[in-house]
Amino acid sequence: xxxxxxxxxxxxxxxxxxxxxxxxxxxxxxxxxxxxxxxxxxxxxxxxxxxxxxxxxxxxxxxxxxxxxxxxxxxxxxxxxxxxxxxxxxxxxxxxxxxxxxxxxxxxxxxxxxxxxxxxxxxx
Amino acid sequence: xxxxxxxxxxxxxxxxxxxxxxxxxxxxxxxxxxxxxxxxxxxxxxxxxxxxxxxxxxxxxxxxxxxxxxxxxxxxxxxxxxxxxxxxxxxxxxxxxxxxxxxxxxxxxxxxxxxxxxxxxxxxxxxxxxxxxxxxxxxxxxxxxxxxxxxxxxxxxxxxxxxxxxxxxxxxxxxxxxxx
Numbered sequence: 001x002x003x004x005x006x007x008x009x010x011x012x013x014x015x016x017x018x019x020x021x022x023x024x025x026x027x028x029x030x031x032x033x034x035x036x037x038x039x040x041x042x043x044x045x046x047x048x049x050x051x052x053x054x055x056x057x058x059x060x061x062x063x064x065x066x067x068x069x070x071x072x073x074x075x076x077x078x079x080x081x082x083x084x085x086x087x088x089x090x091x092x093x094x095x096x097x098x099x100x101x102x103x104x105x106x107x108x109x110x111x112x113x114x115x116x117x118x119x120x121x122x123x124x
Numbered sequence: 125x126x127x128x129x130x131x132x133x134x135x136x137x138x139x140x141x142x143x144x145x146x147x148x149x150x151x152x153x154x155x156x157x158x159x160x161x162x163x164x165x166x167x168x169x170x171x172x173x174x175x176x177x178x179x180x181x182x183x184x185x186x187x188x189x190x191x192x193x194x195x196x197x198x199x200x201x202x203x204x205x206x207x208x209x210x211x212x213x214x215x216x217x218x219x220x221x222x223x224x225x226x227x228x229x230x231x232x233x234x235x236x237x238x239x240x241x242x243x244x245x246x247x248x249x250x251x252x253x254x255x256x257x258x259x260x261x262x263x264x265x266x267x268x269x270x271x272x273x274x275x276x277x278x279x280x281x282x283x284x285x286x287x288x289x290x291x292x293x294x295x296x297x298x299x300x301x302x303x304x
Contacts, residue, residue, distance in 0.1 A: 106133065111159040112170065115149050119157065123134045123146055 016051055021059035042089070043073040044081055052085045061091040062099040074104065096122060137164055138185050144281075145182040210235045212244060213254065220255070224262060226293035237287055249278045261303070264295035271298060279303055 019027050020036040027033055036056075040046050041064065050056060063070050082089055093099045095118060105111065105122065113119035134142040137159070149155055149168055158170035165183035167190070173179050178191040213231045221227050234240055234254065241247050244254045252274050260275045279302040291304045 106161070109160065109162040111133070111161060113157045113159065115146070115151050115153050115155060115157065117151070120143070120146060120151075123143065123157075123159075 016054040017057065018050060018054060019057045019059065021057070023059070026059070027057075041070075041073075042077050044076055047077055047081045047085070047087065050085070050087055052087070055088045055090065057090045057092065059092045061093055061101075063101075066100045071104075075107075078104075078107070133159065133161070136161075137166060138182070141185050141284075142166065142182065145180075145187065148180070209240055209242060209244070213240070216244070216255065217258070221258070221262065226290065227258060227262070230258070230261070230289055230293050233287065233289060237285075239282070239287070246278055248281050249274065252278050261289075261294045261296050261299040264297070271296075276302075 015032065017027075017030050017033045018036050019030075019033055020038065020040050021027065024035060036058075040058075042058070047056075063074070078089070081087065091101070093101060096102050096105065111122075113122060134140070145166060145168065146157060149157070155169040156171050158167040160166070165181055167173065167179055167181045169179050173190070178189050181188040181190055210231070213235060214228065217224070217227045217231055239246055239248070240254055241250070246252050246254070246257070256272070257275060257278065260271060276298070279299055283302045287303070289303045291300065294300045294303055
């Protein structure tokens with residue numbers, strides 16, 4: 001399941017792509033790719049080093065620490081950094097509750113769902 | 125305030141018809157549904173947008189077909205195809221139900237509204253054949269048995285499209301409620 005937090009209309013070839021994943025081989029076909037450290041989180045300080053007009057893909061995303069502060073950091077990045085730096089954030093998730101995104105998903109402008117029970121559950 | 129948001133994505137985008145649109149693609153098919161939450165539209169099988177001739181889009185309770193410019197829309201049948209479907213259907217009715225004269229009216233409506241494909245399955249619900257549909261609507265004694273859910277779903281879809289049939293041609297009381 002993919003959540004496109006900014007824009008889906010892009011061409012990977014001309015854009016810098018930053019990926020955090022445990023399976024780098026899944027992204028072999030993308031050029032201009034850089035891998036992020038496993039400790040990269042959705043916070044303003046981590047996004048300062050990401051150039052404008054780039055794409056950030058976080059595979060198997062989940063909030064490592066769940067509290068009010070982390071959620072506020074996440075919303076600040078989505079509402080301010082992504083918008084003003086023209087960065088596209090793509091979150092790839094495989095379920096909803098263990099990732100603690102059940103509220104945030106409704107704020108995402110672009111969502112891509114698989115045709116599964118989970119996809120239907122999210123849509124309902 | 126953000127913490128009191130609930131998903132209810134389907135409700136925001138158009139209610140139960142959004143779920144019907146989602147169910148048009150079989151589960152566990154390796155395709156994806158795209159939801160644009162800000163512009164309020166959905167596209168089925170978005171991954172096929174640039175490879176398949178057509179994909180379907182849902183917005184404001186209406187379904188649209190997206191296809192390449194210059195390519196003939198899949199929903200528009202040629203007159204030859206329409207004639208073949210009509211002949212096939214008339215042959216079937218005259219052989220299977222020679223005494224049911226009103227079924228010809230139903231056949232004409234189904235063909236005129238382009239509801240059937242060349243194999244006489246319903247375009248909107250490819251699991252239902254016209255033979256099953258006809259046997260359902262002419263069976264007046266079907267009060268106790270639970271009808272096939274797929275046919276009831278089809279009848280509801282036809283009612284949603286404002287497809288109406290003459291009262292005299294439909295015997296089944298449940299079908300009558302939806303289709304007359």
